[in-house]
Amino acid sequence: MIYVIKTLRVLAGIFIAGGIFFFIAATVGVIRMPDPYNRAHTASKGDSPGFLVSLLGVWFYWLTINPIESLKILIIIIFMLFANPIAVHSILRFCYKTKTPWVEETTFHLLKDQKEKK
Amino acid sequence: MIELDLLLKLAILILSCTIFFCLYRAILGPTTADRIIGINVVGTKVVTAFVFLGAIFQKGSYLDIAMLYAMLIYITTLAFIKYLEQRNLGE
Numbered sequence: 217m218i219y220v221i222k223t224l225r226v227l228a229g230i231f232i233a234g235g236i237f238f239f240i241a242a243t244v245g246v247i248r249m250p251d252p253y254n255r256a257h258t259a260s261k262g263d264s265p266g267f268l269v270s271l272l273g274v275w276f277y278w279l280t281i282n283p284i285e286s287l288k289i290l291i292i293i294i295f296m297l298f299a300n301p302i303a304v305h306s307i308l309r310f311c312y313k314t315k316t317p318w319v320e321e322t323t324f325h326l327l328k329d330q331k332e333k334k
Numbered sequence: 335m336i337e338l339d340l341l342l343k344l345a346i347l348i349l350s351c352t353i354f355f356c357l358y359r360a361i362l363g364p365t366t367a368d369r370i371i372g373i374n375v376v377g378t379k380v381v382t383a384f385v386f387l388g389a390i391f392q393k394g395s396y397l398d399i400a401m402l403y404a405m406l407i408y409i410t411t412l413a414f415i416k417y418l419e420q421r422n423l424g425e
Contacts, residue, residue, distance in 0.1 A: 229337070229341055236345050239382070270385075274386065285397065292381070292397070292404055296404050
């Protein structure tokens with residue numbers, strides 16, 4: 217039994233450190249990207265694995281303390297896994313509808329033909 | 335056990351440093367969407383920091399606060415976007 221607890225705590229430490237790495241990568245992208253579209257892409261892609269991995273690590277730690285209370289962490293993970301990409305998608309749709317200019321290096325514009333058909 | 339406690343405290347310190355760097359984008363962003371992106375990222379980090387605090391003090395009530403804050407950030411972002419697109423919130 218004590219080996220299970222030790223294994224869970226080592227796994228928790230590794231997962232929390234990985235989540236912090238993803239958060240730092242997301243912050244660097246939000247600061248240094250040149251464009252609202254690129255910034256939103258980095259924010260969504262860096263944040264989702266960040267909270268997923270680090271909250272899974274805290275869940276492993278809570279399993280050794282109080283297994284019933286740890287179900288709340290699973291509820292938070294499932295809610296944010298749906299909520300965060302939807303929020304960033306709505307931000308990008310707002311960006312595109314108000315015609316925010318993008319950088320000149322952008323070559324892909326997949327919605328261009330759709331707009332001409334209308 | 336003591337080592338994991340120290341790791342959680344260090345993680346909260348790093349998270350609060352990155353929150354300040356994201357607030358730079360939220361305050362001085364050139365466009366409106368940049369500010370909303372900054373607030374969204376800050377909200378996700380605050381939720382994670384609350385869960386870490388609950389693991390340090392070993393109390394389950396911190397998880398309730400984190401759950402409520404996650405829902406609040408989601409509703410805030412969608413309400414801002416809806417108001418800026420349509421210029422009204424109801425009807």
